[in-house]
Amino acid sequence: MAADVVIVGAGIVGAACARALARAGARVTVLDRGAAAAGTSAHGEGNLLVSDKGPGPELELATVSLRRWAALAEELADELGPRFPSVEHEAKGGLVVVTSTEGLSGLRRFADAQRASGVEAVEMGAEQARELEPDLAPGVVGAVHYPHDAQVQPVAATEALLASARRAGAEVRTGVEVTGPLLGAGGRLAGVVTSRGEVAADAVVVAAGPWSAEVAERLGSSIPVRPRRGMVLVTTPMPQRIRRKVYDGDYFAATQSAGAELQTSAVIESTQGGTVLIGSSREQVGFDERFRAAVPAEMARRAVAVFPFLAQTNVMRSYVGFRPYMPDHLPVIGPDPVRAGLWFATGHEGAGVGLAPATGDLLAAQLLGLDPALDPRPYAVDRPTLLETQS
Known part of the structure; x- marks a missing residue:
C-alpha cells in the first residue's frame, strides 16, 4: 500500500513533520540513509531561543514553536511513558x-x-x-x-517525536538512500527510488538539513541550502x-x-x-x-x-x-513551485531544534489543506528575498 507522504530525513525537523502528518491522518514513511537523529540534530545544543531573533518571520515561527515545545514535552512524556528517555525540556532562560x-x-x-x-x-x-x-x-x-529561552536534549527529542509518529502509524526506515524520483502522469512526483527499491507516495518532503540540496537535485529540483x-x-x-x-x-x-x-x-x-x-x-x-x-x-x-x-x-x-x-536566513517550508508533489522543510541553520514543532505543524497544514497557524508565504521556496539572493 502506498504511503501518502514520504519524508526524506530522520532528524528533528523530519521527525516533527512526521508526527504532525501522522497524527492528522496521513500515512507517513520516513527515510534516512543513516541512523535517525545522526546528522545535524546530533551535533547541536538543543536551543529553543527567541533571544537571538530579530522581528520578522523567524521570530514569529520561534514564538509559536517555543510555546509548542512547552506543551509538547508534556505530551510526549505522557504518551511514551516513564521508560522512554526524557526530552529534558528546561525553561532555563x-x-x-x-x-x-x-x-x-x-x-x-x-x-x-x-x-x-x-x-x-x-x-x-x-x-x-x-x-x-x-x-x-x-x-x-x-x-x-x-x-x-529554553533547551531540550536534541537526540532524545528527535527519537521521542519519531516514536510518537510511529504510534500514529508512521514507518521509519533507516539505512535507505534516496537515489532518484518516481514519476507519475505529467511528470508529477509520485514517490522516490531508493537503494532498497521504490516507495510510492502522493507527496515527498525533503527534510534532509544541509544535505537537502543534494536530495532536491536527485529529485529534479534545486534549493540553495x-x-x-x-x-x-x-x-x-x-x-x-x-x-x-x-x-x-x-x-x-x-x-x-x-x-x-x-x-x-x-x-x-x-x-x-x-x-x-x-x-x-x-x-x-x-x-x-x-x-x-x-x-x-x-x-x-x-x-x-x-x-x-x-x-x-x-x-x-x-x-x-x-x-x-539559507542565503536569506529563513527556513523553507512548503511546496516546490515547479515539481508537483515535492515539498521542503529545511534551511533552519542552527535553529532547527527550536523551530521544529511549528515547522511540522505548518508543513502538515499546507500539505493537507488545513488552516495554518502562521502565514506560510515568508517561508515559501519562491519568496522574493530568496530569489534575490540567486539573481
Missing part, C-alpha cells in the same frame, strides 16, 4: 551579556525591537546580571534577560555554576552573517548531566570535517571572557556539525 557601552547600546536597540514584537526582554545592569549568574566576568557592563560548519566544546562534569544559557552580544550578528569566514561567539550553558557546552562557531567550508585547532582556541577564549573560572576547566571532547544555511 537566556542571558545576553556585553562588555562595552557601545555593545550595550546595540543590545538595548535590539531588545526594544523584540519587545515591540511581544518578546519578554528584561534589561539589566551589571549587578542585576550577577544576581542571576554570580560567576560572570568583571568586565560585563550589562545584559538582557530572556525568561522564555548550503552546509555551515559549527563546533561545540564539552567540558568534564562539574557542580553547576552556570544556571542559564549565557552568550555574548556578538552571537546574533554571527547568526545573521552571510560571510563564509570563521565567526565565533560565546554561547555557554550547563547540561543536566553536569557538563558545560561551549559554542559557537560558524564557517562555510562545505562538508569538510577536518579539525582546525584555531577554532576551539578562539571559542575557548571567548568563553573565558564571559566566565573566567572556565579557564581552569578541562574540555573532554568536541564535535563538529553542519547546519543547513
Whole structure:
C-alpha cells in the first residue's frame, strides 16, 4: 500500500513533520540513509531561543514553536511513558551579556525591537546580571534577560517525536538512500527510488538539513541550502555554576552573517548531566570535517571572557556539525513551485531544534489543506528575498 507522504530525513525537523502528518491522518514513511537523529540534530545544543531573533518571520515561527515545545514535552512524556528517555525540556532562560557601552547600546536597540514584537526582554545592569549568574566576568557592563529561552536534549527529542509518529502509524526506515524520483502522469512526483527499491507516495518532503540540496537535485529540483560548519566544546562534569544559557552580544550578528569566514561567539550553558557546552562557531567550508585547532582556541577564549573560572576547566571532547544555511536566513517550508508533489522543510541553520514543532505543524497544514497557524508565504521556496539572493 502506498504511503501518502514520504519524508526524506530522520532528524528533528523530519521527525516533527512526521508526527504532525501522522497524527492528522496521513500515512507517513520516513527515510534516512543513516541512523535517525545522526546528522545535524546530533551535533547541536538543543536551543529553543527567541533571544537571538530579530522581528520578522523567524521570530514569529520561534514564538509559536517555543510555546509548542512547552506543551509538547508534556505530551510526549505522557504518551511514551516513564521508560522512554526524557526530552529534558528546561525553561532555563537566556542571558545576553556585553562588555562595552557601545555593545550595550546595540543590545538595548535590539531588545526594544523584540519587545515591540511581544518578546519578554528584561534589561539589566551589571549587578542585576550577577544576581542571576554570580560567576560572570568583571568586565560585563550589562545584559538582557530572556525568561522564555529554553533547551531540550536534541537526540532524545528527535527519537521521542519519531516514536510518537510511529504510534500514529508512521514507518521509519533507516539505512535507505534516496537515489532518484518516481514519476507519475505529467511528470508529477509520485514517490522516490531508493537503494532498497521504490516507495510510492502522493507527496515527498525533503527534510534532509544541509544535505537537502543534494536530495532536491536527485529529485529534479534545486534549493540553495548550503552546509555551515559549527563546533561545540564539552567540558568534564562539574557542580553547576552556570544556571542559564549565557552568550555574548556578538552571537546574533554571527547568526545573521552571510560571510563564509570563521565567526565565533560565546554561547555557554550547563547540561543536566553536569557538563558545560561551549559554542559557537560558524564557517562555510562545505562538508569538510577536518579539525582546525584555531577554532576551539578562539571559542575557548571567548568563553573565558564571559566566565573566567572556565579557564581552569578541562574540555573532554568536541564535535563538529553542519547546519543547513539559507542565503536569506529563513527556513523553507512548503511546496516546490515547479515539481508537483515535492515539498521542503529545511534551511533552519542552527535553529532547527527550536523551530521544529511549528515547522511540522505548518508543513502538515499546507500539505493537507488545513488552516495554518502562521502565514506560510515568508517561508515559501519562491519568496522574493530568496530569489534575490540567486539573481
